[in-house]
Amino acid sequence: MIMKQINLKSRWVWMLVDLLLIYLASYLAWFIRYELRWFRNVETGFYSDLQAYSALFVGLSIVLLLTFNANQVYNIGRSTSWVDEVYRIANGVFVGTIFVMAATFGLRPLAFSRLLFLYDAVLIISFLGLIRGLRRFVESRLRARGINVTNLLIVGAGDIGRAVMRAVFAQPYLGYRVVGFVDNDSVLGVTDIGRFKALGSLSQLDNILESKEIHEVIVTLPWSDQQEISQLVSSCERRGVRARVVPDMFQLNLSRVSVEDLGGIPLIGLKVTRFTESGMLAKRMLDVLVSLSILPFVMPLFLLIALLVRLESAGPIFFTQIRVGRFGKTFKIYKFRSMSVDAESQQHELSQLNQAAAPLFKIPEDPRLTWMGRWLRKSSLDELPQLINVLQGDMSIVGPRPGLPKEVDQYKHWHRQRLDVLPGITGLWQVSGRSDIAFDEMCLLDIYYIENWSLPLDVILILHTIPKVFLGRGAY
Numbered sequence: 001m002i003m004k005q006i007n008l009k010s011r012w013v014w015m016l017v018d019l020l021l022i023y024l025a026s027y028l029a030w031f032i033r034y035e036l037r038w039f040r041n042v043e044t045g046f047y048s049d050l051q052a053y054s055a056l057f058v059g060l061s062i063v064l065l066l067t068f069n070a071n072q073v074y075n076i077g078r079s080t081s082w083v084d085e086v087y088r089i090a091n092g093v094f095v096g097t098i099f100v101m102a103a104t105f106g107l108r109p110l111a112f113s114r115l116l117f118l119y120d121a122v123l124i125i126s127f128l129g130l131i132r133g134l135r136r137f138v139e140s141r142l143r144a145r146g147i148n149v150t151n152l153l154i155v156g157a158g159d160i161g162r163a164v165m166r167a168v169f170a171q172p173y174l175g176y177r178v179v180g181f182v183d184n185d186s187v188l189g190v191t192d193i194g195r196f197k198a199l200g201s202l203s204q205l206d207n208i209l210e211s212k213e214i215h216e217v218i219v220t221l222p223w224s225d226q227q228e229i230s231q232l233v234s235s236c237e238r239r240g241v242r243a244r245v246v247p248d249m250f251q252l253n254l255s256r257v258s259v260e261d262l263g264g265i266p267l268i269g270l271k272v273t274r275f276t277e278s279g280m281l282a283k284r285m286l287d288v289l290v291s292l293s294i295l296p297f298v299m300p301l302f303l304l305i306a307l308l309v310r311l312e313s314a315g316p317i318f319f320t321q322i323r324v325g326r327f328g329k330t331f332k333i334y335k336f337r338s339m340s341v342d343a344e345s346q347q348h349e350l351s352q353l354n355q356a357a358a359p360l361f362k363i364p365e366d367p368r369l370t371w372m373g374r375w376l377r378k379s380s381l382d383e384l385p386q387l388i389n390v391l392q393g394d395m396s397i398v399g400p401r402p403g404l405p406k407e408v409d410q411y412k413h414w415h416r417q418r419l420d421v422l423p424g425i426t427g428l429w430q431v432s433g434r435s436d437i438a439f440d441e442m443c444l445l446d447i448y449y450i451e452n453w454s455l456p457l458d459v460i461l462i463l464h465t466i467p468k469v470f471l472g473r474g475a476y
Helices: 011-034 052-070 081-106 115-143 159-170 202-211 223-238 278-312 369-380 386-392 415-420 428-432 439-451 455-471
Strands: 148-157 174-183 216-219 242-246 257-262 265-270 318-324 328-336 396-398 423-428
Touching: 011 052, 011 115, 052 081, 052 115, 052 423, 081 115, 115 216, 148 159, 148 202, 159 396, 159 439, 202 223, 216 223, 223 242, 278 328, 278 396, 278 428, 278 455, 328 386, 369 415, 386 423, 396 455, 415 439, 423 455, 428 439, 428 455
Parallel strands: 148 174, 148 216, 216 242, 396 423
Antiparallel strands: 257 265, 318 328
């Protein structure tokens, strides 16, 4: 198989890059200390030229490469964050610098500047951190073009298998392209989950590995199938395909599992869900703050849209509809009317034009839309009145979109996890693709958001929504 990849993580390449940057940082540290003399002057008789430090810089470089190896700096996985990578570098620099300082001051206590060591450590961490940030930026751009991606096959489409799909779909920078999944269940094995293609049962695995370009297999089967897992991993290894197994954890939600160590004994516990009472209070405060901050600025636009809707066609300015919120509680949602007054009664007649999978109903060029309504839908400004829903406490700024009662009645069991939180005006799937993605994919992203919620995540999603609205991508 020919793998379309560019390896940006070769150990030896990065050791060479680090070596050059360490030398550059060390020279700059010397220049700042002895030529620029920032923060502290050099006393008479204590000036040292660059040559006096050359042997020290060589020794420091060797020691740092050793501490970097010990800290797994050159063994970074796709899921390792930039912060964690920089932490490993900083830890290696701290240990290596302390070691070299102790050695040099033990031998020649007055020969080298302690302030220079501080400059050098800060510069090395900065240079190495920045180059790795640049590498991640380049990798994300390459992966968006289909370069340096890993073709992934998922074995198992149960709760844990869908958790893997959620993680891969919500984090495209990881660089995985899911070829599909297999499952022995007679329904799951033949039912696509959005863009994730069902490829049949486990008995077809060998044929799939032979016929498709698979780089990695992630197994999400229960531990009761341990013998089958062992055979599956062996089959992958024979073909040079990497195979990894997700621990079943007795079907516990992966986001709630914590593993701690007690004298070498692993302890498995349950984390409290992110949406604690304090978390919900913080989210509510953010909702109210954002809504009250936005309203004064959008009020003129609010009034203008209301006037244009009234002038364009007869009927109410606002469209109201019953939707399902948190824990299945129904509420009345507000929108600017974007369709003709009898739009809902025409839905059955237009069912053959529906391009969304059940339970959704979406028509790209919906004939029921008014001229003003098309612009409102394209810009998502028809959603502005939902700020009222937010202030009433029925909705949040960020969260899963609220479904119609008849849509919720068609939810699969795992879809209903969307109802664990307040519905929102925007969310992770709107930022990822808006109306362009399938309902199963919406649910995967919504559940990923619920399981990984944080206040900074809400702020990030709100900021990412703004360009999506102005560009009108995926909206209809």
